[in-house]
Amino acid sequence: MSGVSIDLNADLGEGFGRWTLTDDERLLSVVTSANVACGFHAGDAVTMRRVCELAAERGVRIGAQVSYRDLAGFGRRAMDVPAAELAAEVAYQIGALEVFARAAGSRVAYVKPHGALYNRVVRDAEQAAAVVDGVLLAGGGLPVLGLPGSRLHEAAARAGLPAVAEAFGDRAYRADGSLLPRGQEGAVVHDPDAVVERSVGLVRTGTVTAHCGTSVPVRARSLCLHGDTPGAVELARRVRSGLESAGVTVGAFA
Numbered sequence: 001m002s003g004v005s006i007d008l009n010a011d012l013g014e015g016f017g018r019w020t021l022t023d024d025e026r027l028l029s030v031v032t033s034a035n036v037a038c039g040f041h042a043g044d045a046v047t048m049r050r051v052c053e054l055a056a057e058r059g060v061r062i063g064a065q066v067s068y069r070d071l072a073g074f075g076r077r078a079m080d081v082p083a084a085e086l087a088a089e090v091a092y093q094i095g096a097l098e099v100f101a102r103a104a105g106s107r108v109a110y111v112k113p114h115g116a117l118y119n120r121v122v123r124d125a126e127q128a129a130a131v132v133d134g135v136l137l138a139g140g141g142l143p144v145l146g147l148p149g150s151r152l153h154e155a156a157a158r159a160g161l162p163a164v165a166e167a168f169g170d171r172a173y174r175a176d177g178s179l180l181p182r183g184q185e186g187a188v189v190h191d192p193d194a195v196v197e198r199s200v201g202l203v204r205t206g207t208v209t210a211h212c213g214t215s216v217p218v219r220a221r222s223l224c225l226h227g228d229t230p231g232a233v234e235l236a237r238r239v240r241s242g243l244e245s246a247g248v249t250v251g252a253f254a
Helices: 045-058 083-103 115-123 125-137 151-159 192-205 232-245
Strands: 005-012 033-037 061-066 108-113 144-146 163-168 207-209 215-217 222-224
Touching (some): 033 045, 033 108, 045 061, 061 083, 108 115, 108 125, 115 125, 115 151, 192 207, 192 222
Parallel strands (some): 005 222, 033 061, 163 222
Antiparallel strands (some): 207 215
16 A cells, blocks of 8 residues: 555544534544644634644644534524625635634645535535635645535636645535435444544545445545544544555645
């Protein structure tokens, strides 16, 4: 398996005030890229600052995880936001995180949508273009992390932004390569052994077995490890260990 490498990313900073969800410090010892909540689905100024400092200390790449403005629904509720408004709000979130990343001696290195926005821009060309417009408005040619073949990646390519393909070891796929909605049974894979096996298989073969049983091509440069699931840290460690045991190099995407 020489020459095979993968980035490991996780959603971090998903707390608010006195409420915490993700074990940021321990997850940052496993992952190579941190998707930091920017205050719209979770996160606040103190949390963003702390996660950026921890990431910078550990040499973990900082990414802006942008979302619809939906704290109550954790960014997972469908929303209809006008394109110009969405672009401005994406830029706002990136800019807020950039302040704390710079203060920590690092920078925002990429952008990843969260939750309902992530799934919406797989098929919605207008919302996808709005996200890309927001990235451009924030003033940088940042890479955009998302599902391969998505409208988001098409919009990023048109704008000259790098499109980074992402895969999920703990989520069920549909035959078209999209994710099975969380509201459907079996959408999240809970068995740790199955998650490790799927993760290694995704990276080694570039395919995953869909919920319907068919094989789906998924060529990814980054693998997402969800930080909000029970036992997330130990599972992340097991996934990384499984990858490295299979001869896969774990490191941030170029």
